[in-house]
Amino acid sequence: QTIERSIAQSLLNGVADEFKAGNSSSTVVLPLRATTQFGSVAVNLTAFTQPLLVDQVLPISHQRWLPEQTVVFHTQHWRGDANQPESDAPDFTTLELMLSPTKHQNDALVHVQAINLDTTPQLRQLGGVAFAHLLSESSSVICTLNVCNATWALQSTWEFDDVDDVHVLALGTDVNGLSTGPAHSYRQTAFNEIENDLEVVNLMVTDENQRNLNDWSNPQWPFHLNANHSLLATGAVRFQGIAQSYVAQGQAEVRIDATTVPPINISGGPNEWPAEPVNWSSSWLGDVDSNGGFSIGLNAPAFTEQVPSGTRIMISAHLERRGPMEAASATSLDQTPRSSDVPFLFDRIRPSMISLLALDSGGYAPADNHIWMKGQDLALRVTLADAEGLDNTLQMHTWLEARDDVNLDGVMDAEEYSAQTVTFNSGLIEAVVDLPLLGWSDITAGGSSGRASVVIRANDLAGNALDGGGEFGSNQDLATVYLQERYDSTIDTESLEFDSLEGLLLLGHQHHFNFTITDGNGITSLDKIELALLGRDQTSACFIEYQPRYAQVTTDEACFETEPTVLIEQQGNQQAWTVSMAFRLAWNLSETPFSQPAVPSLKVFDEGQDLGLGLSRLTVFEWNMSFSLQLQSVLFEDLTLPIGDTGDDHLWVHRNDMLLLTLELTHLHTQVPAEFVPNSLIGHAVLSDGERSLLSNLTFDDEGRSQHSIHISDDVVKHNTGFIELIFEHPLLIYDQRTNLTIDRFAPQLTVPPGTLDIVDSDALEAQEIIVILTDQEGLGETPITAHWHFLRQGVPVPNSQGSAHIDKSAGTGTTNTYAGNVDMSPD
Template sequence: EDRLLPLSVEISEIEALGGPLLLHSWREGIDDVDNDGEADEWEYSIMREITPMKENGTVKIDFPSLELVANGEFGKVSLYITGTDLAGHPVLNGGAPGVDNDMATLVTQDDLPTTISQPSISLDRWGNNLLVGQIHEFSFSLTDDNGIGSIDNISIALAPGDSRGDIWLDPLSRELSVNDNSPIHPVGLVIDELAAGSYKVKIQFRLGVDSPQSWNTSTQKPSVIVTEHGQVLELGSNSLSHLEWTVDGRVNLMLLSADDLSPPHSELFGNTLYLQPDDRFNFSGQLHHPANGLNVILDGDWQVNFSMDDNQNNAENWYTILSDSSSFMATSEIPQSRWNHGSATVQATIVGGVQTIPITDMKLHIVIDSTPPQLDFPVTTLSTINSNQMMQQLVTIRVNEAGGMGQNPLELHWSFRRHGVEISNMHGAAQLPLATDAEGLWTYSTRIDFDVNSDLLLPGDDLVIWVVGADLAGHPLEGIGTEGNSKMTQLRVIYFQPVLSELTVSPYQPTIESVFTIDGRVLNEGNDMGVVKVGLWAWQSSGNGGRYHILNETNLTLLPQQHAFFTFSQEAWDSGDLQLYIAINDDDTNLTSVPVGLVREQTTGEILWQNIDSPAAVGLMILLISVVLMVVTAAIRRSDEEWDDMDEEEIPPPPPWAPDEWPEGAGPPPEILTQSTSLLEEE
């Protein structure tokens, strides 16, 4: 069987070809005359061809095929080139005699079979689609014990019957190629040798936006065609229906970002950028595929045309190059002399090549805003606030802004001040989220905790509030209640202030083991009711300094401006200064000394009186007094009886006539010595 090796050479000349070109070949099994295994110069055979006359550039020169049938298994073949151009300049980089110096060295081997693993053939798709502008991969496993370089050509026919869908792989040079008018762009080739004679082939490619419409409307069934020794091998890899596909040629130019370059800076809101007159801005776009949202690459030369139009005057046009074949960045400005109000639309269009399915344009809306937003505090919002009701305060404000405020919240700041100076750590801030917006009126509302220590507030302190925010064009808020024009809220400090107003002791100077009372009065000078704890404390000294002991305590409930009395009874347990104090709400830093005198020892009379004052002595005294009273009573009764007897002997009998019956002419009536008055006369 003939074993022919087709030979061809590519040669480049910048001026003029036309000279001879010589191909020197040496076959180890045929031309090694002296059998030394070395390619001697005199052992080379020569084939001669003439290059095209006066032609320049790169030209392919074909030589007759080289017969290798008798070269033997693993026999070497050495090749090198000599020759001149039309001016006689020698060929460069053509090699020299010898296996170590030649241009190419081949090894002949018995022709072994080539196979492709059918299950290994794969084509990564998005669903059943190939997406334009994105990398896809066709892969398969191939086995050839002669090496993959022994194969003439491997063709991937993505769209059988349409040569524009062919990808050719040259296994020897490991290069990929396509037809000149093909929309397929080879990206990469990976050939991994899994084992001796076994290879994993991965071909990466990208479809262009000029893919034929038929690839979108008709299902394509790819195939793998392997050519060896000029013949197409039957490997069962034709019409791979399980890998059928259609092209999805949709591409969108999407707005990626837009920034206000002039202070105060504004942010992109949706696809709308709010600017002030004379602002500069930039924006960027990116090609995306709507199927998976990934970036799209356009092969070839493309540019982006821009048009900014307000539908009133002539549009402003400019363009930029599509960088990285996928994105762009552009800068423009809003001159006040041209754009002083209203809105405009910036439209970006991709141009430069064939688009089977047109790429969707990008649009950026520009709102030109020259009026700052106006802040308005409703009468019911923070006009008055009580210091004991500063949590969950409902705050509602309104902003008049025709251009737009966006969805971002505003910031409410507050500061508690005394004599115009902020009280330490008595400030804060909170966000006011957007509640509603309608016809240029934006309402923000929420409940806010003025999270401060209200116990530090005093009557006369002030609460200052202000709101920070800006519209979408960057204009800061204006009006009462904004930064630099803060709002003063009427602060009503609610407090409970118990004050010890009176304190007396009885007796002032008690004696040891006697009980004395402490009477006091507590007045609430605040404007809120509350409960105060009044305690009687005693100081006890010790080696470590001493400590307070609680002797008694009571709780008093007081309304605003109300007072209440308290009384403590205490036994004097020692002589001298008892060091007693009245404590309010367990505050050991604000104690009031009890005005009790020095406790003294008892005198003898006080001791006697104290003994008499005992229960037994009292009983005895009562008994003695009772006996004395009985004796006195008996004596008085006896004296009364004696007097009664004397009275009975001395009183004469009554006259036989009544006083009004005294006879006339008998002289004066006798004097009546006794007379009793009836109850009726007494009344």
């Protein structure tokens, strides 16, 4: 059971006054006794007090406080006695308002005060004028009996940095210095109550073709832009995160940056440059308008700035200045999210023309100067390429002589061309497009011939124009195609020549197959000319194929030692051409000899078909291969003085002489050099004295010649005799030949028998007998000796008296020979 009893406030106040009169303590003691007859009771005393001075912050009306915005705070201050509400309490001397990020006065950022409240109230600012300043004309203080109502109008500056929750502190002081405050009020908001950070919103970049570069849903995103491509960046500047809170004119300056960035790493790792980084950037500035919006023009890199094609460039918006120009804020931050950045790909390379082909029955052929047969529509196929991707259209400009030569002057005038647009998939790196058929009757009409001119226009995704698409006119167009009547092709059988050697083709040797062909449409109108050396049933081996349109030779590489050549020469102004095919059969054919002679085949193809000229089996030129070789010449030459005799299959040399061995290789039973012999054909030169030997390798050059130096080393040849043996053991050449040598250590001795040339009769000079004896330990040959002479008169040579003559051997064998004969010593 609860029993409540109230004590009159007059009784309590009287007790308090009585207590204070006799006690200076600030604490009033109220004695309380409770007695019961039985049981126990719990006593609780609750007292309600009213302070003598009350400060109050009235409800705040504004939601956010932004720079240069005025907000109003209302405070109420009461000074009185609750027991005597009608009595006049001491007056207020000052009222104060403080704005703080916390509840503590010491943290206050803005401090304003009202004074002279009993006369003419005045308001002044004690602190924080850099953040917000007091608007006196919009502020007021009205005091009545015991109550003052204050209105505080404050305008913030750009330096008033972000505050999450503003704590409003109100404080009144009376004439006795009594103050019970400050009163404290704040709102716990989910946002910054004071905000001065800015951000760019609604950034949009459009190009000169009105494409929105932000549109990531477009299949061409990120878009490709070419050099100096014009762009326009638009958007608005607002306070961070606050809808519709755009800055006023002059309160911000926007900077648009375009900067090269690494390509995207599709594997998910960090974006990195594949090679050297590309360093390029540029910036453009612009002010905001009265609605906070901006519009700034910018450009893609210039062609001269050497930014590589395919480089990714990021456009980003930044706030270069936050706040008015005269009061730019250091605390206002640029909070523009980088998710608004806009990428594009720089493309400076023009798309290229790969080919324009005519599609006739013989296959694909370059369209320029192609001869098309009358009676069928002209089919063309164009191939374009661009490393960054092609646009999805091309324009085909055509001039068809019968249809478009309006003035009949035969000149391809630019205004006479007609155009057609052809579409294909966008973004292709290479596009192969079949163009609309061109009617043959529009080209030739009733004539026997006519011309068609083609020019192609196209762009890549960046708008770069096609390179190589041609210009209007016969000298600059992409292709001029000639339509003609069909004419026969013939080959004069009398002109056929094949330079086999009695039905043999020598491997490695250059042979020729020649003939003369006549075609009224020109030789370039033909698809191909085919020579099959092994016969018409083996056209895939040992063949030579020549395509006159391209001047291209295709062969069976395994069959030929070197690339065959085809020489075409027109016979004057006639529609006749001499064709000469030169080839060298490969040496590896020797590994599979023919079991029977081969019969060559000659065919000419046009419009995809064999013309059937009756030359597919040229039995008159049947042939077989020859590959056996011989050493045509073996020559030793002494290079060291005195020069020894190296003839007659015997070598007379000195120790440490240097010999030059020269070999000439020819086809067996011919004088034809063996050319381009295989590297496997290696011989050996063996120098030996019968006990010691030295082996050297012998190889041949492409002309069938071999030269090798042999040193007669005294480390090898220690005896006075020895030999050099040449050995070849190869399927192409079997050879083993030994040449003996003698080391001649001593000079021969010459003896003139007594009486010989002792007296010379001047009238018998024409038949002067000479006898000499020659001795040599190593032996003498059968060759004559040479006698040299001249006459002296008183020790001075007689002019024109010198001479020489051969003297034959007259007797002797082995080491001593006698030489005798009559010599004409008559002066000239």
